[in-house]
Amino acid sequence: MTTTHFVADLPVTDVDVLVAGGGCAGFGAALAAARDGARTLLVEQAGFVGGILTRVGNPWFDGVAHLGSGRIAVGGIPVEVLQRLDLAAVGQTHLEHPFLPLDPEAFKHVADEMLTEQSDSLDLLFHTSVAGVRAADGRVDEVVLANKAGLTVVRPKVTIDTTGDGDVAAWAGAPIERSMPMQPLTLHxxxxxxxxxxxxxxxxxxxxxxxxxxxxxxxxxxxxxxxxxxxxxxxxxxxxxxxxxxxxxxxxxxxxxxxxxxxxxxxxxxxxxxxxxxxxxxxxxxGPSVGVRETRRIVGDYQLTEEDIRTSRRFDDAVLKGVFYVDIHPTDRAGTHDYDAWTPEPYDIPFRTLLPQGWDDLLVAGRCHSATRRAAGSSRVTATAMAMGQAAGTAAALAVASDRRVRDLDMTTLQNALRGAGVILD
Ligand SMILES: Cc1cc2nc3c(=O)[nH]c(=O)nc-3n(C[C@H](O)[C@H](O)[C@H](O)COP(=O)(O)OP(=O)(O)OC[C@H]3O[C@@H](n4cnc5c(N)ncnc54)[C@H](O)[C@@H]3O)c2cc1C
Missing domain, CATH: 3.30.1370 (Ribosomal Protein S8; Chain: A, domain 1)
Structure with a gap:
């Protein structure tokens, strides 16, 4: 048994799906899980969702479209966000400018609307941190939350770790890796x-x-x-x-x-x-806060590689497309453009990269999913993280509804559910 930061005898709430962290990935995950009928709780340290878009102040919503042709590559919730912000029309297949800045205040407002529209199945707790985990035998049993009410415990059937740093996965004892030295922090x-x-x-x-x-x-x-x-x-x-x-x-x-x-x-x-x-x-x-490019990444059932991206490798368990270039920032020199400006064709991101090795009811989406450092340099961007969250949320809701472990889900069922929600897989 792994027990970290845990205090006994706290008030307990049961939920179907706990989404830990409301960045782009957590927003997509909570929305998808709740829309698919799972009783979902989203907890976020800040007073709003959006992560980098709102909490760090970087407005670029990358990963929606192929950078060369402008062809939309993800669909689903990221494109819905653009539509709600009047930045894309329904049925549109291309974006004129694939590098798309979002107004953080407009995003906060639209995100609040989209989340509260699901209030029958979705509870939100802002100003709340995940502070501890009790886990055993590949299952997350209890998660401790810390906020102005003190400490409480949540017992989720499925947990989606979208903290960006893999806090839940790491504290539960799931396999993680870090690449040293980590990319630098940036205050916008x-x-x-x-x-x-x-x-x-x-x-x-x-x-x-x-x-x-x-x-x-x-x-x-x-x-x-x-x-x-x-x-x-x-x-x-x-x-x-x-x-x-x-x-x-x-x-x-x-x-x-x-x-x-x-x-x-x-x-x-x-x-x-x-x-x-x-x-x-x-x-x-x-800011408001300094931005974090990379910390922990889980070691999943599959680790996405740069080669997969360069060859646009197809996977049977693909749940979204990535499309951004590999963007790594060094810590040993100052300078101008130091990313790899080569633009990939849309590539598959497999479901197995969201599944920590050996865990049954834990999914990890966003910049801490399972990828090599170079591959994560592409798959970590905002719209890709949001689409990855949508895949995790849909999978979690399906697992709860069918009373299965997330790793036992039928991939065709999951992919059809995602296609039904507008996600581009083909
Ligand atoms: C400086 C910088 C520049 C970037 N530039 C671009 C760019 O131009 N274009 C682009 O598309 N991408 C860019 N990125 C990358 C991209 O923004 C992120 O990789 C992406 O937003 C990851 O989303 P996420 O949801 O996985 O993580 P995050 O955005 O980090 O979200 C994690 C969320 O979880 C919350 N959280 C964390 N820990 C806890 C906890 N214990 N309890 C509760 N809540 C918690 C955080 O408050 C946050 O809201 C940049 C990143 C940085 C740092």
Missing amino acids: FRVGNVEDSDTLTSRMREVVEDLHDSGDLGLYFFHAEHDDFAHAPDELVFNITRMPGDGTDPADLTAAEIRGRKDANALVRAWRERVPEFRAAYLIYS
């Missing part, structure tokens, strides 16, 4: 009242390089192209700071928040002094 920030010009990018870059050379700026990723005017023609969104650290270590997270704010303030101050287009610019906000 938005700067308003910037004048656009043809020379803006090069002037900004000069300042960034000088600050780094003088030791006033840590590692950085300079990606300030004009498409970073994501929300308004005078407002820039920056994904520029880079802090080494482990996103599962509270001390590293704290240090990264402080270093990120120091770097953001140093950059805006220097740009205001040296770049005329920034004369009246101001820092709107940072």
Whole structure:
């Protein structure tokens, strides 16, 4: 038996499906499980869902469409989100711009609507953390939640770990791996009242390089192209700071928040002094929280590889398509574009990558599913995580309805249910 962080004699709630973490994957998982009739509880540390889109402030909703042709590759809940935000029409097969920024406030509102529409079967607990797990013999028996009411226990029939960090899986004792050193943490920030010009990018870059050379700026990723005017023609969104650290270590997270704010303030101050287009610019906000690219990944019944992506390998148990390039950020150097700009054709992501080896009632979706580091560099992106969550939620509801272990599900039944919900598998 594995018992971590567990306290006895706490109030207990029984649910069919517990979704731990409400990032893109958790949002898709909770919605799908509840729509398919399972009594579902979604718990999220923040006061809203969205993870990177809302909690970290990175607006790019990647993984919906093939980057070359713009052909939509995922369908299902990610495309429904675009429709609800008036960014895609029903029946549309292509997106004009596959790199699609979402307005975080609009997303929060639409996500609230989509989730509360399922209130007959879905309970939401924001400001709530998963804090412990009791597990034995490949089953998660009880999960401890911590919030302003204190500690409570949930007894789920199926648990979906969408914490991004595989918290439930790791604490339960499921097999996990980490690639060291982990990709850097990043604090996003938005700067308003910037004048656009043809020379803006090069002037900004000069300042960034000088600050780094003088030791006033840590590692950085300079990606300030004009498409970073994501929300308004005078407002820039920056994904520029880079802090080494482990996103599962509270001390590293704290240090990264402080270093990120120091770097953001140093950059805006220097740009205001040296770049005329920034004369009246101001820092709107940072974060809200530092972004975590990678920590733990489960070791599943199958581990997705870069080769699978490069060859668009087909799998009998495919439950969604990935489509993004392999995007890995280094911790040993500052710089500009350092991702692999090669664009894959839509590739299959198998159900077995959501199943931790040896576990019967636990699914893991999003950036901590089972993939090599390089493969996860593609499969971790937002819309792909949301579609992966949808697959996990649908599978969990089917398992509950048929009283089976998630690993005993019939793949054709699962795939047909996903197709019925608009997911593209073929
Ligand atoms: C700096 C940065 C830039 C990126 N750029 C892009 C980009 O341009 N385009 C793109 O598509 N993708 C980008 N990504 C990748 C992508 O955003 C993530 O990989 C994706 O959002 C993963 O979704 P997720 O739901 O698996 O995890 P997350 O978004 O991390 O969501 C996990 C959620 O679980 C919650 N949580 C965690 N632990 C607990 C707990 N114990 N209890 C309760 N709740 C918990 C968190 O609050 C969070 O809401 C970027 C990531 C980072 C960090």
